Amino acid sequence: MKRIAAFFLAGILLCLCACSAPGTPQQTTESSTQPEAVTSAAAADADAEPLVFRLESLPDIGTRKQGAVKGRFFPEYRDTFEPRDDYGSIVPYIGSVFYYTSNPYPGEDEEDSYNAYTQPQYRYGLMTGDGRIVVDDVYAEVYFEEDAGPAGAYCMTLFADRGVKSLHPEDADTEEEYEWLWEHTPDEADTLLVSADGTWSIRVPYDKWYIFGETLFAVYPSGMYENKPEDNKIMVYDYHGRLQYELSGDPGNMGKPADSINVRWLTGDVLMAEYWWSAEEGRGTGKCFFRDKSGKPVLETLEEAGNCTAFGAYVIVEHAEDRYSLVDLNGRERFTSTYMHTQYLNGEDILVMEQNGEYRILDTDLRQMCEPKSFKPYLKALNGELVYGDVQYYGEGSNWYLETDKPADMTTDSEDYIDGRYVGCRSGEDDIILRDKKTGRDLVTVPYADIPKLFANGELAFFYGLYGKKTHQDYVYSIKEEKMLLEADTIACYEAGGSTYMVFCDGGNSAVLNYTTGEKIYQKVVE
Amino acid sequence: MKKIPAILLAAALLLLSACGAQSAPETTRGTDAQTEVQTARQTGNFSFTTDNYPRMGGSLANLPLGEAVTATVLGITRDEADELITFAGSTTDNYKAIVDGGFDILLAYEPSEEAKQYIADSGVELEMTPIGTDALVFICSKENKVDSLTLDQIKQIYSGKITNWSEVGGADAAIKPYQRNKDSGSQTLFDKLVNLGDDLMEPPVDMTVGSMIGLLEAIADYEGSENALGYTVYYYLTNMEDDKLATSKILALDGVDPTNETIGSGEYSLTNDFYVVIRKDAAEDSPERILYNWICSAQGKELVEKENYVAK
Numbered sequence: 001m002k003r004i005a006a007f008f009l010a011g012i013l014l015c016l017c018a019c020s021a022p023g024t025p026q027q028t029t030e031s032s033t034q035p036e037a038v039t040s041a042a043a044a045d046a047d048a049e050p051l052v053f054r055l056e057s058l059p060d061i062g063t064r065k066q067g068a069v070k071g072r073f074f075p076e077y078r079d080t081f082e083p084r085d086d087y088g089s090i091v092p093y094i095g096s097v098f099y100y101t102s103n104p105y106p107g108e109d110e111e112d113s114y115n116a117y118t119q120p121q122y123r124y125g126l127m128t129g130d131g132r133i134v135v136d137d138v139y140a141e142v143y144f145e146e147d148a149g150p151a152g153a154y155c156m157t158l159f160a161d162r163g164v165k166s167l168h169p170e171d172a173d174t175e176e177e178y179e180w181l182w183e184h185t186p187d188e189a190d191t192l193l194v195s196a197d198g199t200w201s202i203r204v205p206y207d208k209w210y211i212f213g214e215t216l217f218a219v220y221p222s223g224m225y226e227n228k229p230e231d232n233k234i235m236v237y238d239y240h241g242r243l244q245y246e247l248s249g250d251p252g253n254m255g256k257p258a259d260s261i262n263v264r265w266l267t268g269d270v271l272m273a274e275y276w277w278s279a280e281e282g283r284g285t286g287k288c289f290f291r292d293k294s295g296k297p298v299l300e301t302l303e304e305a306g307n308c309t310a311f312g313a314y315v316i317v318e319h320a321e322d323r324y325s326l327v328d329l330n331g332r333e334r335f336t337s338t339y340m341h342t343q344y345l346n347g348e349d350i351l352v353m354e355q356n357g358e359y360r361i362l363d364t365d366l367r368q369m370c371e372p373k374s375f376k377p378y379l380k381a382l383n384g385e386l387v388y389g390d391v392q393y394y395g396e397g398s399n400w401y402l403e404t405d406k407p408a409d410m411t412t413d414s415e416d417y418i419d420g421r422y423v424g425c426r427s428g429e430d431d432i433i434l435r436d437k438k439t440g441r442d443l444v445t446v447p448y449a450d451i452p453k454l455f456a457n458g459e460l461a462f463f464y465g466l467y468g469k470k471t472h473q474d475y476v477y478s479i480k481e482e483k484m485l486l487e488a489d490t491i492a493c494y495e496a497g498g499s500t501y502m503v504f505c506d507g508g509n510s511a512v513l514n515y516t517t518g519e520k521i522y523q524k525v526v527e
Numbered sequence: 528m529k530k531i532p533a534i535l536l537a538a539a540l541l542l543l544s545a546c547g548a549q550s551a552p553e554t555t556r557g558t559d560a561q562t563e564v565q566t567a568r569q570t571g572n573f574s575f576t577t578d579n580y581p582r583m584g585g586s587l588a589n590l591p592l593g594e595a596v597t598a599t600v601l602g603i604t605r606d607e608a609d610e611l612i613t614f615a616g617s618t619t620d621n622y623k624a625i626v627d628g629g630f631d632i633l634l635a636y637e638p639s640e641e642a643k644q645y646i647a648d649s650g651v652e653l654e655m656t657p658i659g660t661d662a663l664v665f666i667c668s669k670e671n672k673v674d675s676l677t678l679d680q681i682k683q684i685y686s687g688k689i690t691n692w693s694e695v696g697g698a699d700a701a702i703k704p705y706q707r708n709k710d711s712g713s714q715t716l717f718d719k720l721v722n723l724g725d726d727l728m729e730p731p732v733d734m735t736v737g738s739m740i741g742l743l744e745a746i747a748d749y750e751g752s753e754n755a756l757g758y759t760v761y762y763y764l765t766n767m768e769d770d771k772l773a774t775s776k777i778l779a780l781d782g783v784d785p786t787n788e789t790i791g792s793g794e795y796s797l798t799n800d801f802y803v804v805i806r807k808d809a810a811e812d813s814p815e816r817i818l819y820n821w822i823c824s825a826q827g828k829e830l831v832e833k834e835n836y837v838a839k
Contacts (some may be wrong), residue, residue, distance in 0.1 A: 049572060049810045050811065050819065051571075051572055051573040051811075051817050052571040052572055052573060052820070052821075052825075053569070053571045053573045053574070053575060053600060053817050053818065053820075053821045054569065054570045054571035054821070054826065055567040055569055055570065055571075055599070056567055056568040056569070056570050057567055057568075058567060058599060058826065058829060058830055058833065059567040059599060059602065061595060061598040061599055061604070061605060061632055062604075062605060064591045064594060064595075064605055064767075064834075072770070166689075280796075297532060429777065509615060
């Protein structure tokens with residue numbers, strides 16, 4: 001925690017020393033109204049009159065805006081979202097925080113003790129972009145799907161309890177608290193999707209959703225452990241919240257609920273829905289269904305022994321061990337292979353496949369990205385370019401090549417594509433370096449974080465902190481100003497209504513800042 | 528040890544608001560009635576600037592006063608003033624911060640016992656002058672039939688001896704007595720004025736509320752809150768969050784409604800002062816000492832009253 005305090009103190013010092021941003025208030029009394037006034041105590045003559053501040057009269061400074069919270073869209077408490085056309089934009093906020101001990105009964109051994117740490121669980125609500133509360137804090141989790149329609153959509157898990165609870169961190173790590181949390185653990189199969197412009201919402205009894213082309217998305221259950229076959233639904237909606245069609249019941253005529261459902265989409269707005277039934281002994285059964293935007297089948301149901309994988313406009317079907325085929329949407333088998341493996345690198349899907357004893361690297365148009373290799377290539381990204389390695393053994397002796405077969409210098413463990421200009425490079429075990437590919441400069445090294453995501457037209461880099469240690473921190477770095485803007489227990493960035501919002505919470509205190517306007521639209525302080 | 532970051536978070540907000548969005552258009556000016564900032568002619572021999580302005584913090588209920596003081600002496604808008612001051616964290620944290628050098632001046636309610644001990648242990652002496660009076664008020668749902676409680680009834684409720692609203696003239700329903708976190712200013716006030724000592728019941732885990740607004744929401748906003756009882760400070764509720772009074776109400780105490788008049792006269796009995804605070808070793812010509820003196824002056828008192836506080 002000292003690290004956090006040091007960071008913020010450094011930030012404050014920076015602010016005090018260097019910050020003279022356009023929005024910084026300027027003293028308006030430097031006019032002729034007080035030409036003789038001393039503004040530096042040190043400059044005062046020791047023999048002079050005692051320094052006194054006095055005004056002829058109090059100025060009219062107006063009245064104060066009401067409330068720490070800017071207000072409510074509806075005067076009364078709300079635990080359900082009501083779509084409307086006049087919200088403008090919708091932004092999540094953190095209304096309260098629960099702290100609980102992840103393992104309240106640690107054993108004596110070191111590992112158990114390490115795992116017994118206090119974790120926050122946040123409860124979210126929704127507000128308008130100008131800070132008026134639309135739904136009180138009843139959601140357990142919020143994800144933003146930026147591709148869900150023109151405005152994007154928030155996908156939220158409903159909290160099981162709507163009662164008030166806000167505990168101070170120091171009071172958190174009690175057994176009672178832990179028990180309370182379990183009693184109020186959100187029901188994972190209760191999801192709400194809300195358009196970021198607030199014009200539509202869908203509440204579904206499922207916990208999975210998948211963006212399905214530019215105009216549709218699907219929601220479905222993740223597991224069928226106790227469900228009936230008729231619960232095997234995949235529901236497809238448009239971005240006005242209207243149900244378009246559903247795959248329902250027992251599409252594979254298996255007479256029992258699927259053990260898992262997986263949804264992906266193929267180029268051309270084709271939904272690929274994979275159902276899997278495990279077998280008590282031997283292989284299970286997988287069936288893959290394909291539907292167009294209107295729900296019409298576009299390809300015969302495929303049966304597989306392994307699984308189906310979407311690859312551009314093609315499907316990779318694992319028939320049995322060491323037998324794969326790549327099938328187009330006409331049902332034509334384009335390749336068969338003993339090895340097919342897809343990777344997502346540099347923003348695109350890449351296929352590595354074996355054919356006639358050689359390994360080929362293909363893009364989603366099935367073009368070869370380099371000459372066939374006699375070894376199974378291991379793919380990585382370096383400085384925004386694809387490299388492949390002959391990695392029979394990790395460590396010394398590995399050879400790395402660019403796709404042009406020029407030797408590649410892999411000086412870091414890996415580099416991940418962020419956008420055309422920036423890459424994230426792993427350093428050491430878990431540190432991430434944000435590197436400017438154009439200048440070759442390392443902008444910032446962030447400890448224990450994931451590859452950053454850019455916001456505000458590339459001005460901000462958001463680093464999601466990795467779990468696995470006792471404290472979790474997220475970070476926002478200003479690429480524009482080349483300084484860390486924020487470190488907090490949790491941060492989320494959202495683009496809504498033309499603004500970039502930072503929603504964050506530290507030490508139980510939460511806030512929402514509109515980065516684009518510089519306006520703080522919400523703040524809640526644990527007094 | 529989340530307390531210090533609680534204050535620092537607010538400082539970070541200040542930073543972000545002031546520095547982070549340089550591409551942003553002018554934000555505070557021109558957005559409301561504060562567009563035209565009047566500046567008053569100075570008649571003293573010292574002028575405050577944003578560079579020499581003391582680092583000011585304090586209790587949340589004193590935030591409007593902090594804004595008003597800052598806006599008045601610097602000739603800026605309230606929104607601009609809000610970015611220069613830090614009224615976050617508990618009252619206890621704020622006292623610790625002025626001892627540790629994090630603040631130069633406080634506008635704050637009385638320190639908790641923990642804060643007093645911290646001050647004593649540090650060897651730092653503080654100079655405090657009461658500048659106004661506030662009151663501890665009890666609130667319940669507007670739907671509740673009860674309009675008034677006696678101090679004795681409140682003591683019995685919070686010591687667990689009265690548990691049903693019917694025992695104090697209300698419906699037959701269990702009382703849900705909320706409490707605040709122990710280092711809050713409201714709890715300090717409750718502990719001092721209600722003075723239950725060890726008789727104070729241990730609150731159920733879901734009836735301790737970590738923020739002032741959280742408590743108001745507990746009483747005012749939530750389904751099932753008609754049986755809740757809570758407390759806060761009068762100024763905060765009636766001047767900063769009075770929309771909560773649409774669904775909640777302030778209970779009279781021993782038949783006396785809290786108003787600025789009854790609080791000022793002492794007729795409403797659960798009152799306490801709030802203070803302007805600096806370190807005693809602040810130099811006579813230091814900006815914080817000069818501001819302290821001004822806040823304690825007649826003009827400072829006039830501003831306290833103008834902000835609808837009960838001035839001392």
